[in-house]
């Protein structure tokens with residue numbers, strides 16, 4: 001199948017409205033190449049690797065790229081896109097060069113074009129996540145590598161909520177711990193747990209696609225013998241007593257099973273929660289304490305909160 005690559009040269013302020021126009025025209029995704037990205041100073045507490053190549057960016061302004069299938073409607077679709085973009089001038093949106101170019105790409109090029117945007121990322125002191133197609137060589141001997149294919153359940157494993165969970169696992173997981181991963185998504189936290197020394201992990205997700213993806217990723221990372229992946233609603237009908245329960249799920253969902261987590265955990269066990277927005281921080285803390293937990297730590301990355309709670313030795 002043939003595709004047309006639509007390149008729109010514009011400005012930073014026009015990214016959002018033009019992206020909407022392109023989505024409405026039927027493109028499944030938009031690539032944003034913003035010249036300013038080359039100059040942003042990024043926080044890199046763990047020396048994250050950002051390998052931006054200036055050649056991938058326009059000399060000035062922003063380049064948006066979208067892919068449309070070549071069919072008999074293409075000419076009409078492109079005219080509508082041009083018209084809708086020009087209409088933005090009525091709202092005083094600066095369109096900069098406002099140049100559009102079209103070029104044909106074949107299926108194969110299109111399918112791999114997005115891969116250059118994914119690079120190995122060091123997300124904690126020990127853990128680096130790398131896309132499966134990269135031949136990444138560890139920088140130090142104690143570096144732990146997780147191979148993940150972006151595009152599968154819950155992205156690349158580099159979302160702040162995942163990073164917060166992983167950093168907590170890195171600090172609190174002891175060798176031979178038994179771990180439950182609630183809402184495992186791609187399985188990234190289960191894989192990290194095994195690499196960090198967990199004896200076994202039980203990974204649950206409600207979504208069948210996530211379950212399949214986690215099964216595949218545990219195989220790719222050669223930890224499938226230690227990780228049991230199952231479709232399950234939270235901790236319903238689970239009768240395992242772990243040292244750690246990790247759950248990167250929204251606050252509303254955490255608050256549906258904090259008591260189950262407390263009952264299942266071994267004394268001294270940890271409940272690592274993440275995916276909590278600022279506004280829900282106090283509510284989640286209160287409810288964890290009501291369930292009997294002691295709060296060990298509250299951490300933040302960007303707008304996201306992670307709360308680490310401990311079940312006391314003597315249950316209340």
Ligand SMILES: C[S@@+](CC[C@H](N)C(=O)[O-])C[C@H]1O[C@@H](n2cnc3c(N)ncnc32)[C@H](O)[C@@H]1O
Pocket residue numbers: 153154157161162165182183184185186187188189204205206207210232233234248249250253275
């Ligand atoms: C934010 S993602 C986290 C994925 C992964 N743990 C990570 O950190 O990258 C939350 C996951 O929870 C799953 N989920 C939502 N509700 C659930 C439920 N009731 N039971 C089990 N999993 C659930 C979703 O399908 C999704 O995969």
